[in-house]
Amino acid sequence: MARLWLIFSQATTIAVAVLFVVTTFRPEWLPARSSAAPAFTQSAPAMLVSTSRAASYSDAVQRATPSVVNVSTSKEIRSPRHPLLNDPVFRRFFGDPLPDEAQRASSLGSGVIVSTTGYVLTNHHVVEAADEIEVTLADGKKLLAKVVGNDPDTDLAVLRVDADKLPAITFGSSDSLRVGDVVLAIGSPFGFSQSVTSGIVSALGRTGLGINTFENFIQTDAAINPGNSGGALIDAAGNLIGINTAIFSPSGGSMGIGFAIPVSTAKMVLEQIVRSGSVTRGWIGVEAQAINPAVAESFKLGSTRGALIAGVLRGGPADKAGVKPGDVLLEVQGKPVADPTGMLNLIAALAPGQSAKVKLRRHGQEVDATITVGRRPKPQARVE
Numbered sequence: 509m510a511r512l513w514l515i516f517s518q519a520t521t522i523a524v525a526v527l528f529v530v531t532t533f534r535p536e537w538l539p540a541r542s543s544a545a546p547a548f549t550q551s552a553p554a555m556l557v558s559t560s561r562a563a564s565y566s567d568a569v570q571r572a573t574p575s576v577v578n579v580s581t582s583k584e585i586r587s588p589r590h591p592l593l594n595d596p597v598f599r600r601f602f603g604d605p606l607p608d609e610a611q612r613a614s615s616l617g618s619g620v621i622v623s624t625t626g627y628v629l630t631n632h633h634v635v636e637a638a639d640e641i642e643v644t645l646a647d648g649k650k651l652l653a654k655v656v657g658n659d660p661d662t663d664l665a666v667l668r669v670d671a672d673k674l675p676a677i678t679f680g681s682s683d684s685l686r687v688g689d690v691v692l693a694i695g696s697p698f699g700f701s702q703s704v705t706s707g708i709v710s711a712l713g714r715t716g717l718g719i720n721t722f723e724n725f726i727q728t729d730a731a732i733n734p735g736n737s738g739g740a741l742i743d744a745a746g747n748l749i750g751i752n753t754a755i756f757s758p759s760g761g762s763m764g765i766g767f768a769i770p771v772s773t774a775k776m777v778l779e780q781i782v783r784s785g786s787v788t789r790g791w792i793g794v795e796a797q798a799i800n801p802a803v804a805e806s807f808k809l810g811s812t813r814g815a816l817i818a819g820v821l822r823g824g825p826a827d828k829a830g831v832k833p834g835d836v837l838l839e840v841q842g843k844p845v846a847d848p849t850g851m852l853n854l855i856a857a858l859a860p861g862q863s864a865k866v867k868l869r870r871h872g873q874e875v876d877a878t879i880t881v882g883r884r885p886k887p888q889a890r891v892e
Contacts, residue, residue, distance in 0.1 A: 565692060569704050571746030574646045575621045575677035576739055578696040579630050579653075579667075581638035582614040618695035618739030619643060619667065620748060622778060624676045628667040629778055630738030631753055632658045635665050643669050646702060657781035661721040661789070662773055663753055666781045677740060680747025682726065682770035685709055693730040693752055693766070695739025705731040707764075714767060715849040719754050722853055725767040726750045732766035741768040750774070776857075790858030791884035793824020794831065796848035807834070808872065814838045815851040817868075829879040831868065838874070839867035856884060 617634030621627070628643060635641055641653040651669040658665035689709045697703050707730030714725040728741065732755050741750035750768030780787045796815040797803070804812050814836040820827045837845050840854040841864050858864050860883040868875045 565690070565706065565744055568692060568742060568744055568746035569694070572677055572692075572740060572742045572748070573694055573702055573704070574675035575748075576646065576694045576702065577619045577621060577628060578644040578699075578701045579617045579619045579628075579634055579738060580614060580642045580644070581617070581635055581640065583637055583639045616696060616699050616735045617737045618735065618752070620738070620740045620751065621674050621676050622679075622748075624672060624674050626669045626671050626674060627656070627778070627782065628653060628669060629751060629774060630665055630667060631751065632660050632663045632665045634738045635667065641667060643667065644701065646675075657785045657787075659777045659781065659787045661787070662769060662777055663720050664751065664769065664774060664777045666778055677742075677748045678746065679771055679775060680743050680745070680749040682749045682772045685712060685726065685743075685749060685770075687712060690744045691726075691728050691730055691749065692742050692744075693728070693732055693736060693739060693768075694742065695732075695736035695752060697731075697733035697735040699735055703736075707731070710765070715847075717754075717767070719767070722773070722856060723849060724770060724773060724853060725753070726770055728766050728768060729764040730766060731764075736766075786886075788860060789856040789884040790860060790862070790864075790881040792826040792829075792831075792855055792864075792879050792881060793821035794826045794837075795819035796837070796851055798847055799836070807836070809836060809869065814845050814869065815848040825879050825882045829866075829877045831866075831877060831879070832870070834870070835875075836869040837866060838869055841865060855881070860884075 615634070617630060619628040619630035619634075622629045635655055635658070638655075641655070643651045643653045645651070651671055653667040653669045656666040656668045687709050691707060691709055693705045693707070695703060707728050709726060710729050711727040714727050715723040717723055717725065719725075726741065726749070730741070732752050736752045737754070739752045740748050741752050743749050749771050751771070751774050752766065752768045754767045756763060756765040756767075777787055795818045797818040799807075799809065799812045799814060799816050801812060803816060804810065807816070817826075817831060817833055817835045817837060820831055820833055837851055839845060840851065841858070843854055845851045845854065855864075858881045860881055862881045864879050864881050866877050866879055868877060
């Protein structure tokens with residue numbers, strides 16, 4: 509046994525010595541050893557680039573911005589002289605007074621080029637009573653503008669500049685908007701032209717604000733400030749979906765609640781003004797009242813939907829069709845009436861002379877009537 513152990517020890521020692529010599533002086537004689545490098549996974553750059561572009565609206569802004577202009581107006585204001593200056597004693601000692609002092613007041617707003625031939629859409633209140641209107645294009649070029657027509661009921665006005673081949677904006681669809689859609693506001697807040705703010709559609713169909721006669725506003729939290737009025741509200745592709753009009757702000761600055769006129773309304777007003785210089789709307793000669801739960805219970809209506817007819821103009825279209833006070837208007841041309849504002853919008857969209865079928869609720873029974881639509885009277889001019 510001891511002899512075997514001695515032979516094993518000697519053999520092992522010789523083998524280790526031989527391995528050491530070969531490793532040191534002839535390593536190439538040994539078989540090659542493979543060393544596997546660790547593998548790393550990395551997101552594809554194409555995916556990162558795609559994500560980055562999706563988060564940017566630069567393409568939409570570049571597409572729409574050239575169509576948004578700055579609108580500056582001025583008008584002459586005469587300051588009446590003090591009554592004392594007309595006193596004969598005063599005039600005897602100091603002579604005849606100077607004529608009434610004239611001053612010019614200026615204001616800023618925004619507008620949107622809607623035609624390559626020079627039509628610009630803006631707010632009525634931006635250009636109201638202006639003696640001179642100047643439009644500044646995105647490239648800095650200044651042009652004098654004239655009012656083609658205005659519509660105080662929707663606070664819209666159409667201007668015309670003497671130029672062609674202008675960068676007209678592309679109209680989108682406000683009817684397909686959803687709450688939560690991304691929108692961008694472009695205009696000249698506080699005179700800073702071509703300013704862009706972003707947000708989402710906060711609400712649709714806002715009414716009852718007391719801003720316009722016809723209200724169907726898009727509400728957005730995109731920052732809108734003084735000077736943005738008349739500017740563009742666009743979608744994420746750069747299409748026009750509204751005309752920025754008003755903000756809700758006790759302080760006068762942006763509070764995250766802005767309102768825009770839908771492009772569907774703006775387009776209708778634009779087409780009528782370009783065609784005839786004014787806007788014609790339907791009218792049936794009724795006074796409507798909202799139906800609250802107390803009214804619904806009093807009239808045993810069972811629902812607050814519709815518009816309660818509080819008054820009917822004698823000899824008017826509704827009177828001739830047999831509509832009576834106390835009736836509830838439920839539908840106009842098959843479209844449901846939600847409230848008096850909805851009724852007003854539906855009737856205004858009808859052409860004068862058109863026969864319109866309406867559905868009424870009278871004493872618990874549904875009644876059908878046909879009304880020959882009249883022409884809505886023009887609003888009385890405001891006296892200042």
